[in-house]
Amino acid sequence: MLQGMLKRTCLAVANTAQTLISRDKHAFNRALLKPKVRCHFPKPMEVKRINAHGWQARMSTPEGRRVLMNRILRGRHNISH
Secondary structure, X not given: OHHHHHHHHHHHHHHHHHHHHHHHOOXXXXXXXXXXXXXXXXXXXXXXXXXXXXXXXXXXXXXXXXXXXXXXXXXXXXXXX
């Protein structure tokens, strides 16, 4: 009886740990995907490019999120501007 209860407890702990681990890894976690800042003071044309093709612009629409996911799945080094 004690072994059965111990097995159930171990399974519950393992399931909880697995849930916490899978919850941390998210496809759109920007800290994992864009570790390095490109530049601190972008030039005016770079601001225009970033506003059009940047992370926030991509994340704001379903089509943009699809673009990001495709780039992630292909293993691109730069996902967005």
